[in-house]
Amino acid sequence: MTETPPDQAHWARVAAQWTAWARKPGHDAFWAYRDTLLAFIGRGDKLALEVGCGEGRVSRALKELGHHVTATDPVAELVDAAAAAGSADRYAVAPAEALPFEDGSFDLVVAYNVLMDVANVPAACAEMARVLAPGGEVMISLVHPFRDRGRFSGAGPDAPFVLEGSYFGRERFEGAEERDGLTMDFAGWSQPLESYAEALEGAGLAITRLREPLPTAVPGDETMARWMRLPLFLWLKARRLV
Numbered sequence: 001m002t003e004t005p006p007d008q009a010h011w012a013r014v015a016a017q018w019t020a021w022a023r024k025p026g027h028d029a030f031w032a033y034r035d036t037l038l039a040f041i042g043r044g045d046k047l048a049l050e051v052g053c054g055e056g057r058v059s060r061a062l063k064e065l066g067h068h069v070t071a072t073d074p075v076a077e078l079v080d081a082a083a084a085a086g087s088a089d090r091y092a093v094a095p096a097e098a099l100p101f102e103d104g105s106f107d108l109v110v111a112y113n114v115l116m117d118v119a120n121v122p123a124a125c126a127e128m129a130r131v132l133a134p135g136g137e138v139m140i141s142l143v144h145p146f147r148d149r150g151r152f153s154g155a156g157p158d159a160p161f162v163l164e165g166s167y168f169g170r171e172r173f174e175g176a177e178e179r180d181g182l183t184m185d186f187a188g189w190s191q192p193l194e195s196y197a198e199a200l201e202g203a204g205l206a207i208t209r210l211r212e213p214l215p216t217a218v219p220g221d222e223t224m225a226r227w228m229r230l231p232l233f234l235w236l237k238a239r240r241l242v
């Protein structure tokens, strides 16, 4: 019997936690970026694949934009949660590194805050490129590689951001976040932007657009103010070259 890779085992353990965290209205940073994300992805009626769909909030956004969505995640409990919420048109339980689809099956592949969780990023990028039709596009969101390596030294919106150690190299991270009665145990790998760019390059994907989005300000809510000074996320689009 093959052992479940540690990234997938972690997410199987925290599936219920993640579903509660991701679905609580306005709770996760996702909601402060959602409108900008929809505009960045764009409306259309593309055959779209989401890898690492979790409980399905991004797949639901893709459907809202008019796309025909297949949602995949290696964790069956999360795919079930996505299906129960009607997040997509089709579902599959599969890791990004081994997608159960024919070559060239999709016009758009979305990996939203997933690649930091994947052990083998080059293999995942190669698979995403393989299932993409020629001229098709991937949209990737990362927790900004710079943000991953540092921390704010205080609670206020102007607290200095401190980088300890090195920006370079690949490191495992693990840590719990607690807010408003919910806890979420995050774990994954942080690595510099260049590692992601090399993985895309190796997969024959050329970056066409790159954004460091700002959160939508909510009057009276200071929670996201610090992310007006530093990028929390990095978004990019890349195209299959041939």
Ligand SMILES: C[S@@+](CC[C@H](N)C(=O)[O-])C[C@H]1O[C@@H](n2cnc3c(N)ncnc32)[C@H](O)[C@@H]1O
Pocket: 007, 008, 011, 012, 022, 051, 052, 053, 054, 055, 056, 057, 058, 073, 074, 075, 078, 094, 095, 096, 097, 111, 112, 113, 114, 117, 118, 119
């Ligand atoms: C932070 S959650 C993001 C979920 C979703 N994209 C969203 O933003 O709501 C990370 C997701 O990556 C999935 N994941 C972990 N390892 C993976 C792998 N090897 N391939 C694809 N997805 C993976 C987890 O199961 C989890 O659903």
